[in-house]
Amino acid sequence: MAVDERTSTSVLQPSFSRLPLASRALAFFGRPFPWLIIAVAALFAALPLWTGNVPLRESLLLAAVYITLASNLNLMIGYAGYVNFGNIVFFGLGGYIGMFLISTLGLPLIIAVFAAGCLVSGLALLFGLGILGLRGAFFALATIGINEAVKAFITNFEPWGGAAGIYLPLDVFAELGGPANALWVVYFALVAVMAASLFLSYGIKISKFGMGLQAIGQNEDAAAVLGVPTRLYKSLAYAISAFLPAVAGALYYFKSAFIEPGGAFDLTLSIEAIVMVMLGGHGTVTGPAIGAFLYEELRGALLTMDAFSHFQLVIAGAVLLLIVLFAPGGLMGVVYRVWPRLRKVLP
Amino acid sequence: MTGVLVSLIDGVLIGSVYGLAAMGLTLIWGVMNVINLTHGALIVLGMFAAYFLTAGSGLSPYATLPLVLAAGFAFGVVLYWIAVHRVVERPHLMSLLATFAANMMLIGIGTALWSTSPYNVPVSLPGISWGYYTFTGTHIAAAVVALIIASLLYWLLHYTRIGKAIRAVSNNRQAAELVGIPTTRVLSFAFGLGAALACVSGTLIATLFPFTVLSGNAYQLKSFVVTVLGGLGNPAGGLLGGITLGLVEGLAAPFMPISWTPIIEFALFVAVLILYPRGIFAFAKA
Numbered sequence: 001m002a003v004d005e006r007t008s009t010s011v012l013q014p015s016f017s018r019l020p021l022a023s024r025a026l027a028f029f030g031r032p033f034p035w036l037i038i039a040v041a042a043l044f045a046a047l048p049l050w051t052g053n054v055p056l057r058e059s060l061l062l063a064a065v066y067i068t069l070a071s072n073l074n075l076m077i078g079y080a081g082y083v084n085f086g087n088i089v090f091f092g093l094g095g096y097i098g099m100f101l102i103s104t105l106g107l108p109l110i111i112a113v114f115a116a117g118c119l120v121s122g123l124a125l126l127f128g129l130g131i132l133g134l135r136g137a138f139f140a141l142a143t144i145g146i147n148e149a150v151k152a153f154i155t156n157f158e159p160w161g162g163a164a165g166i167y168l169p170l171d172v173f174a175e176l177g178g179p180a181n182a183l184w185v186v187y188f189a190l191v192a193v194m195a196a197s198l199f200l201s202y203g204i205k206i207s208k209f210g211m212g213l214q215a216i217g218q219n220e221d222a223a224a225v226l227g228v229p230t231r232l233y234k235s236l237a238y239a240i241s242a243f244l245p246a247v248a249g250a251l252y253y254f255k256s257a258f259i260e261p262g263g264a265f266d267l268t269l270s271i272e273a274i275v276m277v278m279l280g281g282h283g284t285v286t287g288p289a290i291g292a293f294l295y296e297e298l299r300g301a302l303l304t305m306d307a308f309s310h311f312q313l314v315i316a317g318a319v320l321l322l323i324v325l326f327a328p329g330g331l332m333g334v335v336y337r338v339w340p341r342l343r344k345v346l347p
Numbered sequence: 348m349t350g351v352l353v354s355l356i357d358g359v360l361i362g363s364v365y366g367l368a369a370m371g372l373t374l375i376w377g378v379m380n381v382i383n384l385t386h387g388a389l390i391v392l393g394m395f396a397a398y399f400l401t402a403g404s405g406l407s408p409y410a411t412l413p414l415v416l417a418a419g420f421a422f423g424v425v426l427y428w429i430a431v432h433r434v435v436e437r438p439h440l441m442s443l444l445a446t447f448a449a450n451m452m453l454i455g456i457g458t459a460l461w462s463t464s465p466y467n468v469p470v471s472l473p474g475i476s477w478g479y480y481t482f483t484g485t486h487i488a489a490a491v492v493a494l495i496i497a498s499l500l501y502w503l504l505h506y507t508r509i510g511k512a513i514r515a516v517s518n519n520r521q522a523a524e525l526v527g528i529p530t531t532r533v534l535s536f537a538f539g540l541g542a543a544l545a546c547v548s549g550t551l552i553a554t555l556f557p558f559t560v561l562s563g564n565a566y567q568l569k570s571f572v573v574t575v576l577g578g579l580g581n582p583a584g585g586l587l588g589g590i591t592l593g594l595v596e597g598l599a600a601p602f603m604p605i606s607w608t609p610i611i612e613f614a615l616f617v618a619v620l621i622l623y624p625r626g627i628f629a630f631a632k633a
Contacts, residue, residue: 083440130617140382140439141571149609315455317451320444321452328437
């Protein structure tokens with residue numbers, strides 16, 4: 001296992017995880033990075049509100065969803081070194097559970113969204129206990145299998161609309177003050193989920209748990225010998241990385257008011273999330289977020305250009321291949337090489 | 348009861364084609380420890396090669412096989428040097444991502460050229476009737492061709508110089524290099540061979556079922572199941588694994604709708620991965 005592949009080194013000060021909880025919280029907010037997250041989230045929320053620019057809001061909404069997906073995927077790929085090819089299954093299942101709870105049981109949005117997150121997380125824990133005994137490439141194959149199997153199951157599952165999917169009636173938006181208002185509510189919620197993802201990613205990175213995950217990523221056998229409970233940590237990371245994508249999925253599909261299996265479990269979006277993580281730099285906190293934002297902008301630009309609208313996949317593939325072959329550390333890898341001091345400020 | 352038996356035999360016929368496809372995947376894995384995620388795209392290339400060659404020249408799809416084999420080999424060697432060579436000795440994450448990136452590009456180009464609408468290759472072959480049932484001619488022909496190609500591969504791996512070199516590299520690359528085998532060239536040859544097998548099986552599948560640019564995913568998933576059944580890196584086990592998968596599908600077909608098969612395949616896949624990580628047919632490894 002080549003260690004030099006990883007751009008991530010620890011930002012942990014040795015005493016951090018031994019501090020009592022209250023002073024740990026103080027120490028957490030004594031660092032610049034959490035404030036940066038808050039500033040970015042505030043900017044996301046405020047920009048479209050000030051300008052009243054709806055296309056800008058839609059583009060930022062997609063960016064927030066992508067950042068959520070990429071950040072959480074990074075917990076597995078970047079920290080634990082396990083490739084989760086089927087990560088979109090969390091987003092899609094979250095969407096499905098949310099839609100089902102809202103349309104059939106008539107639950108309010110906030111309860112449906114949290115229930116979706118918890119259920120999908122629990123399901124991921126079950127899946128994880130099954131497949132996380134697999135190492136490396138075998139695990140990656142199994143995750144593709146999970147996504148395809150869930151898609152096939154839901155396509156055949158009549159209570160959830162089968163292949164036709166679920167539509168939400170328009171009156172569900174009434175309790176949020178009508179459709180136009182509901183879109184803003186969902187947007188702010190998604191920005192909050194994005195900020196939570198970044199906090200989670202940063203919090204895990206500097207915790208003992210995160211150290212354990214990164215040890216697994218470097219050399220799993222060595223980590224196990226040194227006393228890292230590898231099986232437990234991997235399963236936890238897998239379940240945690242499911243929660244916020246599921247919440248985002250429930251919110252996103254509530255906004256669309258429509259969900260069907262082909263779109264919800266589209267392996268392409270899964271792979272695009274991997275491209276985002278690799279583009280920004282896996283194993284870093286900032287990298288996946290920047291990668292996701294850049295990818296969203298790139299995608300938007302390509303889709304509006306006539307010549308390239310059909311070649312979105314080709315270009316994403318080429319970008320991924322070039323990164324893997326020539327800059328495996330991604331953007332943050334390059335940034336750290338040029339300005340090594342930034343490693344402390346932008347983990 | 349006869350219906351189930353017929354369905355089983357048909358499953359074995361189709362399963363040997365799955366086995367052929369999986370042999371390409373498992374060969375590459377065995378030699379260079381790379382899971383080739385372009386596998387599905389290569390199968391699709393084989394399908395479209397069959398479609399355009401038969402439509403363009405009026406040849407029978409079986410006559411196009413040597414051409415597909417050669418073209419698939421050349422394509423595989425090129426692919427090796429572009430996408431795989433630099434990641435062979437690196438962690439799995441990198442080789443998985445590199446081959447997946449190549450897969451995305453191939454599928455993207457394919458979608459742009461041929462859209463995602465279904466195609467089919469018309470073949471008329473007389474079937475064999477048995478009571479009320481008929482074994483389709485194309486299924487029998489495909490199974491026969493698959494078996495011939497599989498035995499050719501066996502011959503190549505065991506009785507030719509390059510085949511012995513491939514097995515040596517797969518056993519221990521450093522030792523092979525020490526005794527003077529040009530291992531990098533052997534790797535590119537093995538990758539080409541794996542790609543050629545994928546393309547040829549694509550051509551055979553095209554004579555059985557209609558296909559789209561995106562069909563590759565389903566067959567790639569089947570190939571994974573087969574390789575896991577047969578033991579990764581074990582071509583002989585690949586064929587047995589394919590036949591097993593065909594049997595399972597044949598057994599399931601009379602009892603449940605076809606759209607449930609991916610769920611069964613996946614359950615089988617995970618169960619075997621967890622219970623027999625070295626494959627059910629691991630003993631068959633010579």
